[in-house]
Amino acid sequence: MSVDRMNDFAKAEADDHFHDECGVFGIFGRQDAAAITTLGLHSLQHRGQEAAGIVSYDGNQFHVERHVGLIGDTFTKQSVIDRLAGNRAIGHTRYATTGGSGLRNVQPLFAELADGGIAVAHNGNITNALTVQRRLQKDGAIFSSTSDTETILHLIATSKERDTNARFIEAVRQLEGAFSLVALSAKKMIGCRDPLGIRPLVLGDLDGAWILASETCALDIIGARFVRDVEPGEMIVVTKTGIESHYPFEKAEQRFCIFEYVYFARPDSQVEGRNVYAVRKDIGAQLARDKPVDADVVVPVPDSGTPAAIGYSQESGLPFELGIIRNHYVGRTFIQPGDAIRHMGVKLKHNANRRSIEGKRVVLVDDSIVRGTTSQKIVQMVRDAGAKEVHMRIASPPTRASCFYGVDTPEKAKLLASRMSVEEMAEFIRVDSLGFLSLDGLYRAVGMAARNNEAPQFCDACFSGEYPTRLADHEGADNVRTLSWLASGGQ
Numbered sequence: 001m002s003v004d005r006m007n008d009f010a011k012a013e014a015d016d017h018f019h020d021e022c023g024v025f026g027i028f029g030r031q032d033a034a035a036i037t038t039l040g041l042h043s044l045q046h047r048g049q050e051a052a053g054i055v056s057y058d059g060n061q062f063h064v065e066r067h068v069g070l071i072g073d074t075f076t077k078q079s080v081i082d083r084l085a086g087n088r089a090i091g092h093t094r095y096a097t098t099g100g101s102g103l104r105n106v107q108p109l110f111a112e113l114a115d116g117g118i119a120v121a122h123n124g125n126i127t128n129a130l131t132v133q134r135r136l137q138k139d140g141a142i143f144s145s146t147s148d149t150e151t152i153l154h155l156i157a158t159s160k161e162r163d164t165n166a167r168f169i170e171a172v173r174q175l176e177g178a179f180s181l182v183a184l185s186a187k188k189m190i191g192c193r194d195p196l197g198i199r200p201l202v203l204g205d206l207d208g209a210w211i212l213a214s215e216t217c218a219l220d221i222i223g224a225r226f227v228r229d230v231e232p233g234e235m236i237v238v239t240k241t242g243i244e245s246h247y248p249f250e251k252a253e254q255r256f257c258i259f260e261y262v263y264f265a266r267p268d269s270q271v272e273g274r275n276v277y278a279v280r281k282d283i284g285a286q287l288a289r290d291k292p293v294d295a296d297v298v299v300p301v302p303d304s305g306t307p308a309a310i311g312y313s314q315e316s317g318l319p320f321e322l323g324i325i326r327n328h329y330v331g332r333t334f335i336q337p338g339d340a341i342r343h344m345g346v347k348l349k350h351n352a353n354r355r356s357i358e359g360k361r362v363v364l365v366d367d368s369i370v371r372g373t374t375s376q377k378i379v380q381m382v383r384d385a386g387a388k389e390v391h392m393r394i395a396s397p398p399t400r401a402s403c404f405y406g407v408d409t410p411e412k413a414k415l416l417a418s419r420m421s422v423e424e425m426a427e428f429i430r431v432d433s434l435g436f437l438s439l440d441g442l443y444r445a446v447g448m449a450a451r452n453n454e455a456p457q458f459c460d461a462c463f464s465g466e467y468p469t470r471l472a473d474h475e476g477a478d479n480v481r482t483l484s485w486l487a488s489g490g491q
Contacts, residue, residue, distance in 0.1 A: 023047035026090035026182040028189040030209035034084030037091040040218040048095035051106040055119035058086035066106040092121035122149040124406040127177030128472035169248040178405035189238040195249040197232025215269040258458035283445040284311025291435030299323030301366040308395035309365035321356040358386030372416035397463040
């Protein structure tokens with residue numbers, strides 16, 4: 001088996017999951033800023049495992065370290081931290097959603113502008129980045145990466161405004177899509193969320209040092225105090241004299257990504273006023289009410305299905321068992337060395353706990369189904385371990401559309417739910433029954449009475465196909481229907 005074929009197989013296996021987007025972290029006013037940033041990025045590793053970077057400023061010059069690989073493999077050497085001098089720093093952990101995975105796309109991106117250096121790190125996806133880039137390139141701009149984040153640097157650089165705040169505001173007003181940003185100049189740290197607040201960003205305090213981070217779990221690891229969520233459409237500016245808020249955008253109704261609660265955020269994080277673990281248990285309880293089944297035991301597909309399985313178990317009264325054990329020491333890029341080993345791929349990450357499921361009617365709970373191939377293998381593994389029946393329950397609605405807001409999902413045609421009915425999907429993954437949480441059920445689990453079909457309270461485009469912003473770079477893409485398009489009657 002060639003290396004290319006082995007890598008293709010590994011990529012196909014990885015593509016059967018949603019990939020976390022990115023995580024950002026920044027701190028201003030602490031001498032060990034780089035070390036603190038490294039710890040914060042450790043807590044955000046679940047949001048991106050391909051690469052990481054940190055930019056610091058020591059009062060005279062910027063220092064940049066960007067590496068491919070995990071935080072623990074690249075930023076644990078003291079020599080690396082020592083090179084990042086200064087009392088302020090921003091960092092980024094990455095999974096590529098736009099651009100390739102090479103070092104040139106690793107963030108934060110840094111540039112020396114006419115009035116000094118600036119670094120930018122970004123979580124989300126700018127849906128008009130290519131459109132803006134083409135315009136800038138016609139005016140002579142030269143791009144050194146394929147990341148949509150570089151567009152922000154160019155917009156700041158070409159602004160005619162006189163101060164950093166005004167240039168930053170002019171730049172972000174030209175962006176569409178989802179973005180939670182942290183930026184660092186010689187005098188300021190800036191944080192900003194898009195007007196709909198699709199991606200998370202929080203403000204924290206560590207003994208007087210201000211912190212910006214994607215999730216509260218990054219504050220917990222360093223002992224920082226959670227102050228509040230950065231508001232949708234808010235720009236926070238941190239200087240030596242304190243913080244100030246600006247609101248560069250027109251007011252809009254928030255459309256936070258509901259899938260953050262299902263999968264992306266860490267269970268111990270507090271997101272938009274809700275504890276993620278508690279929400280996932282409520283999702284499981286709602287799933288048990290939506291899709292009950294006569295069975296003997298509830299088994300999670302670890303780890304993402306575990307909180308929902310606990311909720312399902314508690315609501316249904318069925319016992320909870322760890323019927324599948326996950327090996328935490330296998331990375332997503334594991335290469336299978338031959339056909340015999342390659343077909344054992346799923347067991348590298350999961351193995352059935354026979355004693356817990358043999359002879360029983362099993363309810364398998366997972367967070368989602370993407371392509372369905374991994375679900376198919378897990379179901380077969382549970383059957384091989386002696387399960388009498390296998391019923392699968394999914395803690396989200398069927399994923400029928402691609403995400404364009406910072407989540408790496410397969411194209412629509414490769415999503416199982418986009419081309420099969422639930423009954424056909426059940427036959428494909430070989431389960432006795434298959435049930436998904438309804439979209440209204442998901443809304444109820446996060447504290448809403450139901451989804452408002454005229455004005456949804458969250459971004460749920462991956463389930464509904466209704467995108468809350470214009471998708472300039474994706475016009476003509478299959479099944480791209482924005483709310484403005486729907487409101488116009490599809491004209």
